[in-house]
Amino acid sequence: MNSNRHKTGIFSFLILMLVGSASLAAQSITLERAVLLISPSVPAPMHETAPQVFVEEVARRTGITLKTVSNWPKTNTVCVAFVLSGDQVLQGVRVPVNTSKDQPELMPEGFRVVEETTPKGTTLWIIGADARGILFGAGWVLRKLNMDKNRLELSVPADIATAPDYPIRGHQLGYRSTANSYDAWSVAQFDQYIRELAIFGTNAIEGIPFHEAEKPSSHFKLPASEMRIKMSEICQKYDLDYWVWTPATINLTDSIKRKAELDLHEAFYRSCPRLDHIFVPGGDPGDNHPKVVMPFLNDLQTRLIKYHPKAKIWLSLQGFTVEQIDYFYSYLAKQKPDWLAGVVHGPGSPSLAETRYRLPKQYQLRQYPDITHNIRCEYPVERWDQAYALTLGREATNPRPYFFAKTQANSAPFTDGFVSYSDGCHDDVNKVIWSQRGWRSDADVHELLTDYGRFFYGPKLDEAAANGIAALEQNWQGPLAENGGVETTFAFWKKLEADNPALATNWRWQLCLLRANYDTYTRRRLLYEQSLEKKANFILVNANAIGPETAMNQALDIVNQPDKSPISPELKSKIETLCADLFASIGLQTSVAKYKAKGYERGCVLDFVDYPLNNRWWLADEFIKIRSLKTTGEQVTRLREISTWExxxxxxxxxxxxxxxxxxxxxxxxxxxxxxxxxxxxxxxxxxxxxxxxxxxxxxxxxxxxxxxxxxxxxxxxxxxxxxxxxxxxxxxxxxxxxxxxxxxxxxxxxxxxxxxxxxxxxxxxxxxxxxxxxxxxxxxxxxxxxx
Missing domain, CATH: 2.60.120 (Jelly Rolls)
Structure with missing residues (x-):
């Protein structure tokens, strides 16, 4: 477990709450005319990447282009200085020293952000333990800045020292045909998204090479073989670990296929500028026994370190039988393989507690949480209303910040971190929650959502966005017909939309609007269509009096009214518009026919937006059967069974x-x-x-x-x-x-x-x-x- 890391997180929180010495301003810092200065000790590529990220993200939101200088400014101005914690001075100016007993900025990936005001000017120091610490420190500042047109202000006290609780904080971005959006992305879109994840504390990206990725997609901007190398280059740029998920789907006892697989891997390893971890799932897919998997992994590692000497091999026990699991642990005890970094825990694995107990301490344990699906998955929405399950389905926009904060709190102490399973950008909020709670396990969820709103929507919407996203999560709690909060959430987002037309092209904004409209449309349909079925049942129960044929015809006319006179057609039109906007902005495929989604289960909410929420299809089919019954009495009896079903x-x-x-x-x-x-x-x-x-x-x-x-x-x-x-x-x-x-x-x-x-x-x-x-x-x- 990670008690030391948890102590670090508590300490980081305390440091965050402290106001510095008298020389540290507690007031806001205005940065419109700030310049950036980078210590020469910051290694490449972060020496170029950190100021580039800072400058570009500020310019995108404010129109202000900050300059990077090579020397301290002579005039009394504000300077953002990037230095390493090992730097004592920067061009003759003393770097502030943290005099507290614990110094998170000395720990891996840790940083300190501190403001220092002297007669010569104000300096906002970003002090990183290493290159990543520089990036994550810059990310903290960017999340806290109030940025809008011609305004750039840091209003929080700039005195924080923090290091992550967990060393592995990543997300899988699979460029493959089954993704509901990633397969439509360009290199630039991947670069921007990976940058934004890093700003929120992500330090690892997982790709999917080979067999799964090679299946063609009509949305591909590049062949999969090229894009996986581009993703490696992006990770190199941001100093993030590059993982790959690559199942062994061949029969490993076939020597010819085995060698071809090894050669395929080696060619990929050779071409990657950066590669840190190879993850081979034991199952889902893959069904080889560990007695052949372990030697195969050993051979993979031999080829891997020829090109990436520090890279590591991982295995999951997904799908293994009890005998296979016992064999694996026996192998570890006898062979003590130093080439294996650790075990990945995913759906279908033995429990986290059992895995950590049985796994020797020298091996790490990484979680593989499914944060992308709503049903038929590792973390389904509990007691989800059937109307949502039948329409929104498995991969709808699914911000679940409070649920996943609790989920991670329960599981993380057994682990060294996570790389999540994601099949699209619809789970963007969940990624941020996991990354930030992986950094500080007791981080306040509302504060994380306000950071999200501030950075992606603007400082005036930080609280509103936090509340609006939380309300979307609450839309899914309890029986939908009884959840009047769905209409309130819709009204809230509708007003936000009206008041902020400039956000119309922001894809994260579009996702929230889609959910607010879709939830409301579904609830209104549910109430309307269920009420029609009750009226139809009243007709059917009286079939003996009016005749079964008349009863069936009248009942069908009633339950089919939504097809002729749908409720809230303006919401349906808005949903269609938002789906079109999301396809244009982020390649989100909400329909098989219209947007060429891989399959109906892959986030195709548009294809199910009018799926019947009463039994009109079933009734029509049952009535055909009833008409074939021999006697009127039999028909009446069956109609009574149907009408009194519930x-x-x-x-x-x-x-x-x-x-x-x-x-x-x-x-x-x-x-x-x-x-x-x-x-x-x-x-x-x-x-x-x-x-x-x-x-x-x-x-x-x-x-x-x-x-x-x-x-x-x-x-x-x-x-x-x-x-x-x-x-x-x-x-x-x-x-x-x-x-x-x-x-x-x-x-x-x-x-x-x-x-x-x-x-x-x-x-x-x-x-x-x-x-x-x-x-x-x-x-x-x-x-x-x-x-x-």
């Missing part, structure tokens, strides 16, 4: 298992939140309740009638191994096909106290693909009076 009558209960709006008795959270059956590219016509499910839900029922008989009915797929109050029950009806019924009679002895608990044993299905695992979507507890 309303089984007085004293009975219904739960839509993974719909938080309709599952009040569900006590469990699915391992994958609202787990959607990804059928027909997300455009399934199945009943909505059957598209979200759990494997083995638990329910609690209260206030049951002790004098009544109850039966329990389940709709799902595969097995449903029921227990009531811990006792396994035998079914009366047991169909395993999709969307068919299973039914049990509840013993009277179980309901005598007016309550029961319902659980389901998990069947052994490890041999099946997860899509074929058993699932439960609907549960009824049906009351029937006991015969006297």
């Amino acid at each position: 309303n089984p009558g007085k004293g009975s209960f219904y739960d839509d298992v993974s719909n938080i709006s309709k599952g009040p008795r569900i006590k469990t959270i699915s391992d994958d939140a609202t787990d959607i059956a990804w059928w027909k590219d997300g455009l399934s016509r199945a009943r909505l309740s059957s598209q979200t499910f759990q494997r083995s839900p638990a329910l609690s029922y209260e206030n049951l009638d002790p004098g009544a008989r109850y039966s329990l009915r389940v709709v799902g797929f595969g097995e449903a191994l029921l227990r009531v109050d811990g006792q396994r029950l035998e079914p009366m009806i047991y169909n395993r096909e999709a969307d068919t019924v299973k039914e049990w009679i509840i013993p009277l002895s179980a309901t005598q106290d007016g309550r029961i608990s319902v659980t389901f044993d998990q069947p052994e299905e490890s041999h099946l693909n997860w899509r074929q695992n058993s699932r439960i979507s609907d549960i009824w507890l049906l009351k029937e009076k006991v015969n006297e």
